[in-house]
Amino acid sequence: MAKRVSIMDAVVTSKKTPTRVRVAVRLRPFMDREDKEGVKEQRACVRGLDSQSLEIVNWRNQLETMHYQFDAFYGTESTQREVYTGSVYPILSNLLTGQNASVFAYGPTGAGKTHTMLGNPAQPGIIPRAVRDLLQMARAASGSSPDENWTFSISMSYVEIYQEKVMDLLEPKNKDLPIREDKDHKILIPGLTQKTITTFADFDEHFIQASQNRTVACTKLNDRSSRSHAVLLIKVQKSQQVIPFRQFTGKLYLIDLAGSEDNRRTGNQGIRLKESGAINSSLFTLSKVVDALNQGLPRIPYRDSKLTRLLQDSLGGSAHSVMIANIAPGEKCYFDTLTALNFAAKSKQVINKPFCQETTQAAAQFTVKRPREDMEALTTSRQQKKSRADSSEESPNTSSNVAQRKLNLASLDPAVVERLLKLDKMLTEKALKDLPLLNTPKRERMVLLKKLEESQVEIEKLREKQKELEQKALATESQPVKTDSSLSDSSVNESSFRVPLRGRNRITSTAKAKKVLRVVPLKDNNSRQTKAILEEDMTIFEKVRSKCSGQENKPGWEVNIRTDLMQNGREKILNLLNTGSVKELKSLQKIGDKKAKLIMGWREINGPFKAVEDLASLDGMSVKLVSSFISANIMTMLAS
Numbered sequence: 001m002a003k004r005v006s007i008m009d010a011v012v013t014s015k016k017t018p019t020r021v022r023v024a025v026r027l028r029p030f031m032d033r034e035d036k037e038g039v040k041e042q043r044a045c046v047r048g049l050d051s052q053s054l055e056i057v058n059w060r061n062q063l064e065t066m067h068y069q070f071d072a073f074y075g076t077e078s079t080q081r082e083v084y085t086g087s088v089y090p091i092l093s094n095l096l097t098g099q100n101a102s103v104f105a106y107g108p109t110g111a112g113k114t115h116t117m118l119g120n121p122a123q124p125g126i127i128p129r130a131v132r133d134l135l136q137m138a139r140a141a142s143g144s145s146p147d148e149n150w151t152f153s154i155s156m157s158y159v160e161i162y163q164e165k166v167m168d169l170l171e172p173k174n175k176d177l178p179i180r181e182d183k184d185h186k187i188l189i190p191g192l193t194q195k196t197i198t199t200f201a202d203f204d205e206h207f208i209q210a211s212q213n214r215t216v217a218c219t220k221l222n223d224r225s226s227r228s229h230a231v232l233l234i235k236v237q238k239s240q241q242v243i244p245f246r247q248f249t250g251k252l253y254l255i256d257l258a259g260s261e262d263n264r265r266t267g268n269q270g271i272r273l274k275e276s277g278a279i280n281s282s283l284f285t286l287s288k289v290v291d292a293l294n295q296g297l298p299r300i301p302y303r304d305s306k307l308t309r310l311l312q313d314s315l316g317g318s319a320h321s322v323m324i325a326n327i328a329p330g331e332k333c334y335f336d337t338l339t340a341l342n343f344a345a346k347s348k349q350v351i352n353k354p355f356c357q358e359t360t361q362a363a364a365q366f367t368v369k370r371p372r373e374d375m376e377a378l379t380t381s382r383q384q385k386k387s388r389a390d391s392s393e394e395s396p397n398t399s400s401n402v403a404q405r406k407l408n409l410a411s412l413d414p415a416v417v418e419r420l421l422k423l424d425k426m427l428t429e430k431a432l433k434d435l436p437l438l439n440t441p442k443r444e445r446m447v448l449l450k451k452l453e454e455s456q457v458e459i460e461k462l463r464e465k466q467k468e469l470e471q472k473a474l475a476t477e478s479q480p481v482k483t484d485s486s487l488s489d490s491s492v493n494e495s496s497f498r499v500p501l502r503g504r505n506r507i508t509s510t511a512k513a514k515k516v517l518r519v520v521p522l523k524d525n526n527s528r529q530t531k532a533i534l535e536e537d538m539t540i541f542e543k544v545r546s547k548c549s550g551q552e553n554k555p556g557w558e559v560n561i562r563t564d565l566m567q568n569g570r571e572k573i574l575n576l577l578n579t580g581s582v583k584e585l586k587s588l589q590k591i592g593d594k595k596a597k598l599i600m601g602w603r604e605i606n607g608p609f610k611a612v613e614d615l616a617s618l619d620g621m622s623v624k625l626v627s628s629f630i631s632a633n634i635m636t637m638l639a640s
């Protein structure tokens with residue numbers, strides 16, 4: 001039986017390699033505003049020691065300091081580029097192999113999270129740099145392996161979690177979107193807007209517009225304080241354009257968390273206080289998630305807040321994660337800084353298990369068949385039609401059928417498909433990506449359609465060839481074969497036909513007749529007529545062992561029947577095939593109930609058989625089987 005595989009059935013998951021969450025700390029410089037407020041005159045409570053460690057004053061004893069070690073420490077003089085190249089760029093390549101990654105900025109309000117993630121036109125931050133590099137990496141990888149023919153498609157989504165509601169920043173009317181988890185524990189936001197980006201200009205356009213929808217407000221500690229957690233999702237889809245149409249999807253989360261707020265210092269009231277409550281509560285859940293992961297607790301409270309639900313992949317999940325803890329230098333921020341450092345320190349113990357998942361789309365197109373079935377498919381067009389009919393009878397809900405219907409939908413002229421694909425390839429090669437002709441799934445379907453068309457033409461050609469060969473073989477078989485003089489028994493006519501009893505052992509060379517056997521009639525063995533026919537017209541020879549083909553042949557038997565008798569027998573078989581009832585047909589050798597019914601059916605549809613050989617077009621019959629059917633019945637027919 002042919003086995004059908006559904007369109008997305010073939011899913012391969014790579015080995016999960018445990019990887020620690022990477023933690024970097026960035027200390028921002030004193031700001032002008034802090035100068036005016038006299039904050040700068042205060043002592044800095046924290047300072048860097050080297051590229052990985054820092055010290056902070058011990059609040060219990062001002063003469064002591066506490067040391068912290070991280071994966072990276074960026075001091076007040078560090079540039080946006082240093083932070084990006086040191087901590088973010090190294091994880092980006094994972095996206096192109098179908099793995100997830102996430103970068104999130106954590107820290108108290110006003111400590112520099114938005115500056116680090118977004119920056120400004122003069123000092124672009126992680127987000128614009130990562131998007132630009134991903135676009136470049138994808139472009140370079142598209143042409144790197146012409147044999148495998150990979151294409152990349154990059155899309156973006158942008159959400160904010162404002163007061164425990166997921167808001168679509170690309171489509172502001174999508175408020176309070178749900179967060180779901182699929183069977184592989186991957187987090188999804190159904191209904192979230194996704195924009196394809198092929199150039200950085202595309203990204204800029206969507207991002208700038210979406211950023212205007214973000215909720216920011218002036219607080220005592222920050223003129224433009226983020227009142228929500230902002231999550232930019234960049235999806236990289238890598239698709240193979242040739243069989244087996246492998247596909248990888250990597251997701252990059254770039255997260256600018258809202259800052260923890262001490263409302264005695266922010267002076268928040270009313271709505272700002274409410275926002276602050278939601279922010280602090282979700283950050284508290286974030287801290288509980290990290291604690292639970294570090295303690296190996298069976299329940300991790302991801303579901304206790306929208307933020308942790310969304311970060312599920314980044315903390316203890318499948319992403320390569322980088323946390324950048326932003327801190328401010330002033331003494332006034334001491335406890336916020338200490339809390340951020342403690343959170344950062346415990347986060348670096350969290351272990352993630354990144355893996356990549358590969359789907360193969362081609363599966364639905366190709367049925368897995370045993371070689372025998374392939375042969376049968378080639379010999380009878382009828383069987384082909386039947387199998388096609390079978391597949392269309394499948395339940396409409398099976399995914400293979402869905403794929404089939406998709407193909408039917410795209411029932412375009414093959415020449416049109418060919419031209420569309422060529423055009424699309426030209427556009428891709430010329431990097432006219434802002435003019436996409438076909439989206440990825442459409443293109444894949446077109447490629448599949450073309451392949452299918454080509455295979456069908458190929459099958460048709462093979463079928464023709466097979467028919468030709470069969471006819472040739474038949475013609476050769478039905479030609480008189482000259483017998484060797486050594487076989488010139490009086491009963492063997494020169495123009496006799498050879499009907500093999502054992503096809504494979506048939507020997508037509510100079511085999512010497514050893515002994516003559518009399519055949520016992522198959523039916524009515526008392527009939528005089530039969531005896532006469534047998535004695536007169538048939539002789540069976542035991543063949544001697546022969547080395548004609550370089551190997552020893554087993555002794556075989558061969559019957560030679562006079563041409564006119566042979567013809568007579570065939571006509572009798574043909575007559576029975578055309579007029580016999582099921583019962584009468586079953587009286588023939590090698591015809592059972594099923595075949596008898598098939599013969600009746602064939603007659604009804606096509607009219608009478610013109611030759612016994614027409615039986616080959618029945619399901620389950622072949623030229624070879626018909627030949628052995630004739631051999632098995634001819635003598636009985638002659639005797640009847």
Ligand SMILES: Nc1ncnc2c1ncn2[C@@H]1O[C@H](COP(=O)(O)OP(=O)(O)OP(=O)(O)O)[C@@H](O)[C@H]1O
Pocket residue numbers: 027028029031107108109110111112113114115116222224225226227257258259260326
């Ligand atoms: N490394 C830095 N170099 C120069 N300026 C910085 C740096 N970090 C932060 N700033 C400035 O400090 C101010 C506050 O930073 P930012 O808005 O990024 O803080 P935040 O942590 O995002 O605050 P909130 O949580 O309230 O949104 C901004 O004016 C920003 O430009």
